[in-house]
Amino acid sequence: MTHVLCGLAANPALPSELVDRLIEVADSELAAVVASREDLSHAQAVALAARVAEAAVQLAYERKLTVADIDPVTQPRAALALLDEGAGRPEWARLLATDPVVEHRERLAACPGLPPDVVETLAADPDVRVVAELALWTTPDMAARLARHPHAEVRSAVAANETTPPVVLAMLITGEGLPPAQRCLVCDREVTPFVHDPHCPRSNCDLRPGAACDGCHQSTLHELHVRALRNPATPTEAVVGFADHSSMLLRWQLAARPDLPPQICDGLAGDPSPGVRADLAENPATGEAVMRVLATDRDPEVRRSLALNPRVPLDVLTYLAGVTKIGSTLLPRIAAASPAEVKELATSPDPVVRMLLAERRDLPDEIRDALAADPDAKVVKSIAGHAGLSEAQLRAMVDRHGVQVVAKVAANPDASPALLEDLARHEPPVQRAFREVAGHRGATPSSLLACLANKRARRIAAGHPALPPQVVVDLLADDDCQVVEAAASNPSLPLGVMSQLVP
Template sequence: MDHVLYGLAANPALPPEFVDRLIAVADADVAWRLADRPDLGHAQALALFARVPECGVQLAYAGRLTAADVDPVARPDVALALLDEGAGAPHWARLLAADPDPAHRGKLAACPGLPADVVETLAADPDVCVVAELALWTASEAIAGLARHPHADVRRSAAANEATPPDVLAALVTGHGLPPVLRCAVCEQEATPFVHDRNCARPGCTLPSGASCDGSHESAVHDIRWAALRNPATPAEAVAGFADHPSMLLRQSLAARPGLPASVYRGLAADPVPGVRADVAGNPAIDDAATRTLAGDRDPDVRRGLAHNPRLPLDVLARLADSVRVGATLLPRIAAAAPDEVPRLASSPSAAVRMFLARRRDLPPEIRDGLAEDPDAKVVRSVASHPGLGEARLRAMVDRHGARVLVAVAANPGAGPALLEHLVRHDPPVPKVFREIAAHPNASPGALLACLKDSRARPVAVGRAALPTAVVVELLDDPDPSVAAAAAANPSLPRAVVEGLLSGT
């Protein structure tokens, strides 16, 4: 790949005539970048498609091609992309339903709005993968018949399809009212009874780890139930009975569902598997009793799940705050805190609670400013990127807390050029500061030059129009391909330099 041409293809300042010249010499990588240009015209898209036919699917999904531009026999992949977008010719579906390649028929089966006769043809396809794909995506009345298909893979797809009627989903969960499954992926390939070795090293083996069949297709039936239990359209009354099922996967699939009886959630909250308890802990449908029980759980993942519950009482959150790690996430309960709750959170004796609140970006100015003066560095770090703090307050944060808040201050949209230059001069340097400033809209040429010292910030800084032009031109020859490509994509690159780069092709 020519990394300079690859970068030029993404240069937003490239004149149309230069885009034309790039199209004329494009390889697959350059074509991919050109196809993504927002200013690519229809004539240019056709020229690019003719030059590199492999980019046709991307052009179709981007709306650059029409049905008149595509021969569905020569380029069925592009025709399928247009059908998937609802932009294909109506007769293409019937043509492609008879395509000898099952991958093409499977892609067709996933397209929306297929004519009824095409759906009927695909439902009878000899390749079960095609039928399973139809069962996964169709919103037609054919789904009820597909749910009765003798192959387990088709039923599993129907069980995962949210357009499947609730009564059919209930039947797929329980098996009541449906004929038995006759075939599964295991018994089609192996003599039964058979249990697939979880550490199977056979070349080309496609069976799932642990798949088994003794004639009852047990692992396949389990997968059908798992898909239906995870489907939000499956009626709650059909799934509640699986809360004490021996399969951890089936119990866990219930843990995040709404609309179940409180007794089911209480049972899941006492599940022996921490993953099940963690999922139910984050479910807003659990009652207060289950919430308070889970708050005392010894597993950190369970407490973390509870901390993300949007209906968590604030007193329980305060109990959890110092014992959970949630990263830089704004917790849903904090985001939903009412105006009268915000001052209470801001004055909490727990620095962790104040830190959680500081991640909100819609705080009243007096709350925001108070958190900016907090004595705890982690609170200040959380509020530091909040718009509206003002440069003087941002500098004061740096003076008080130093390296602990530098990255967050550098991310503040109100940080001006002088402050950003001050941050890049910090001793010792903080690498993440360079990466933040390299993308900051207020970064000065001096700050961007300093960012070139960091290997991860360098490609970002090189692409900035504020970087001195002479430096950008020099970096076209950088040994790091990502830097050279970023330099070529820089909109400040002089026209004469671009001309020279294209003349060498």
């Protein structure tokens, strides 16, 4: 019955009076679906929040509740949601800043626009988790102050904050100008030196796998460096020294930075880690000479990443298409190709190159039509979803290439109802085509009935408004709970049946 009610709760045709009845019986699962209804009235939102506390949080985030509807004492999480949205009251923040529940103070610390006195209270919180959360999101001035915090976990959070001043980020990396950190999460709890067992059997232990401290807080310092390297505000000159660091993870983060100097790119191109080379290959900062070296890399993931680089030279990309399995996806360099380059790619002797171009959905009509008539099935599969193709062109694709293109043709937004019926009855049947037809806005009752024989398509077709109402009713008794929920959400479900299903 839960799946039926959740389906009904999502049904756009459910009358308001039946929504009221669902609210009266809602548990947390059902309330989450009801709360998402676009037509939920303010009175219904208030009633739902009063019944299910979890729903109040969702409703607050969706702005279906206002400050007048929430009591921060009895509904602190909903109050935090409005504060997180910038719509709460300052006095709520002051109240929650001293809440005895640490998780509430921690969530408050992540909220924007907090009053200065609340920020000061949170910065002095006795629980380091609260201060670290504040450090992640706070203003530049407070971030600079917290960079001197005695706890290494707070400093690590400051390193991740993109508003932290660059000079402070550089100090965090080098340690120069800052007093040494006195504590970390490891030495807070364990006698040092200590290395946390990655397979720790203690059920109440939340230390990170491999967390370690010998008095220098080394695992937290490593995490700080990772975060600083990810932070775009960290100055280039502060990070280039990690190019030959023993930590592969740090070199990996460095390789993805868009501000890498050419000499650092040159060095990282020979890194022993394929992951480092792959991130470098995808990095727009990588120069053409290095890209040409990486195009011959022994690792296919490196070459595949290079194909995703928006600045890869077109001749390198066409080379990669012939030696690397890229798949049918719109590559950034293809998406940015000039009109002259598009014409060049369209006439490439390599069908993989033509396939990659066919993924664009803004091609000139003459190029689109030429690719639609391409002799290679993979090119036609990529172009088959392009809007503007005529029914004759789509049918010709199926006639020439059969099962290889049926599913892609079925996914075309302009596929006619008659064509969809024929594709749903194609011999031999194409299982993925059933799923495409089942979700197509132009699907007819006849084509949807054919889709019900496929397990995955059945779940989609059950919710299609063109499915005959009696069939929808019958699917409410299906063995598959996903089919049942989809049928209950179908706007074609008769109103009388809806009423009978709601307690």
